[in-house]
Amino acid sequence: MFVGFERPLSCHSCRISSLCLPLGLNADDLYKLDEFIQRKKPLQPREGVYFSGDPFTSVYAVRSGSIKCFCIDSDGREQVTGFYFPGEVFGWDGLADEQYQKTAIALETTSVCQIPYEQLDELGNSIPSIQRYMMKLISREINADQRLIALLAGSSAQQKLSSLLLSISDRRALQGLSSTRIWLPMSRGEISSYLGLTVETVSRVLGHFQRNKYLSVNKKEIEILDKQALRDLMHSTEEVE
Amino acid sequence: MFVGFERPLSCHSCRISSLCLPLGLNADDLYKLDEFIQRKKPLQPREGVYFSGDPFTSVYAVRSGSIKCFCIDSDGREQVTGFYFPGEVFGWDGLADEQYQKTAIALETTSVCQIPYEQLDELGNSIPSIQRYMMKLISREINADQRLIALLAGSSAQQKLSSLLLSISDRRALQGLSSTRIWLPMSRGEISSYLGLTVETVSRVLGHFQRNKYLSVNKKEIEILDKQALRDLMHSTEEVE
DNA sequence: CGGACCTTTGAAGACATTCAAGGCCTGTGG
DNA sequence: CCACAGGCCTTGAATGTCTTCAAAGGTCCG
Numbered sequence: 001m002f003v004g005f006e007r008p009l010s011c012h013s014c015r016i017s018s019l020c021l022p023l024g025l026n027a028d029d030l031y032k033l034d035e036f037i038q039r040k041k042p043l044q045p046r047e048g049v050y051f052s053g054d055p056f057t058s059v060y061a062v063r064s065g066s067i068k069c070f071c072i073d074s075d076g077r078e079q080v081t082g083f084y085f086p087g088e089v090f091g092w093d094g095l096a097d098e099q100y101q102k103t104a105i106a107l108e109t110t111s112v113c114q115i116p117y118e119q120l121d122e123l124g125n126s127i128p129s130i131q132r133y134m135m136k137l138i139s140r141e142i143n144a145d146q147r148l149i150a151l152l153a154g155s156s157a158q159q160k161l162s163s164l165l166l167s168i169s170d171r172r173a174l175q176g177l178s179s180t181r182i183w184l185p186m187s188r189g190e191i192s193s194y195l196g197l198t199v200e201t202v203s204r205v206l207g208h209f210q211r212n213k214y215l216s217v218n219k220k221e222i223e224i225l226d227k228q229a230l231r232d233l234m235h236s237t238e239e240v241e
Numbered sequence: 242m243f244v245g246f247e248r249p250l251s252c253h254s255c256r257i258s259s260l261c262l263p264l265g266l267n268a269d270d271l272y273k274l275d276e277f278i279q280r281k282k283p284l285q286p287r288e289g290v291y292f293s294g295d296p297f298t299s300v301y302a303v304r305s306g307s308i309k310c311f312c313i314d315s316d317g318r319e320q321v322t323g324f325y326f327p328g329e330v331f332g333w334d335g336l337a338d339e340q341y342q343k344t345a346i347a348l349e350t351t352s353v354c355q356i357p358y359e360q361l362d363e364l365g366n367s368i369p370s371i372q373r374y375m376m377k378l379i380s381r382e383i384n385a386d387q388r389l390i391a392l393l394a395g396s397s398a399q400q401k402l403s404s405l406l407l408s409i410s411d412r413r414a415l416q417g418l419s420s421t422r423i424w425l426p427m428s429r430g431e432i433s434s435y436l437g438l439t440v441e442t443v444s445r446v447l448g449h450f451q452r453n454k455y456l457s458v459n460k461k462e463i464e465i466l467d468k469q470a471l472r473d474l475m476h477s478t479e480e481v482e
Numbered sequence: 483c484g485g486a487c488c489t490t491t492g493a494a495g496a497c498a499t500t501c502a503a504g505g506c507c508t509g510t511g512g
Numbered sequence: 513c514c515a516c517a518g519g520c521c522t523t524g525a526a527t528g529t530c531t532t533c534a535a536a537g538g539t540c541c542g
Binding site for chain 1 (some may be wrong): 306312315316318320322323333335336337338339362365366369372373375376377380381382383384386387389390391393394395399424434435436437475476477
């Protein structure tokens, strides 16, 4: 059974809040749900889960590893719309029009659970708590997206990076991993696309954070040295040098 | 009964695709649904529908007028996350955590239908098509949000404005109104917040569009003179000045 | 008529981008 | 094992877009 955790902490994330525990599912219901969830064999790095235009069949929960969702916009550039870590659910973008709007690929060796929507839907019809839970999951994606909108619309490069790093830190912590030593599965280019910046800017801001001893950066390994400084960065328009 | 239309056309919108017609609801189901939808008395301009922190009770459909949703971010500035026009549904932001994350207010004299979620949920349990429809509605909000994310992350001021104007134009057309002569219910400040720009930039870009004969602008009345030019603007990185 | 608010416009400045070059790491083939 | 090609990341300098600051014109409403 894939296990998740409670509550998203900031933007960037839409967690499955433990499909098992908190919603009053009894063992029987749980078993039914578990029954049709498919554990696919691990995905290789860059391997796709679904592609833009594919017919919508399922949503997915990350078990281990990480996923990025993106689309190609009119001028041919890849636009990343989300990163998903263990315990988080992705794939709702296909529901509205019965085909996926985005492409989802693994950033590293990753395993996901496939949850066929047809069956989830049927199960939801017989078990209201499942239905209600599903709605909350989707709604959570909306909240995460809208927080990202606020971030993109109203923040500086430093604030954006800071927000993303803190979010990943929190999400890693939920997996029981260190919240200060984190490993970024995505490239600088993917970060920059997600945050609406350029690679150079991402690189420079990371350099700046490092010089200020907020972080220590070693390629994709980041150690957060001063979490409070990063948090402060986000709550004020004026900033320490 | 509030009536809606099919398919969102771009970002910025999450339409209710006619709660009545396309989903195989029979007259009976329809009656049940209609029964508990509350038509509230018209809202005055700036009057609130719900406020950030209020307990979640309902989603709302715009019948006439327009709504903006926004939150106040850490530095006290208002961050607009969406505009909603007739036929569109808002309020899902409250579902995940059982309280509204945003504040929703009327931009003009506006009437909305209140759809109590508790009852909608119960109805959904007995009528699967309603349930399924509800999921699609939410999913549509996700798609709209993600398109907005792509717009905010990857576009210039001109592209952002252009995208918003075209979207409003299309949505107005769905109401049977002119798609070229449109009236903006929101202020420049609200537009700028939504698009992640400043008022001055919005004003300048509108001026620029006007000088280029893409638009004719008279305060909140906009006439689109060259829709293709606006569309072209969005699909190329290089542009005719 | 007066004041508040919204909008426009200008000039200066900041922040992020663009362009360019070099470094580092990885994998491949000699 | 080393050489080399190709990513990816970093750094610098110049440019540009958007913002900030400032002021003035409009409009609405008392």
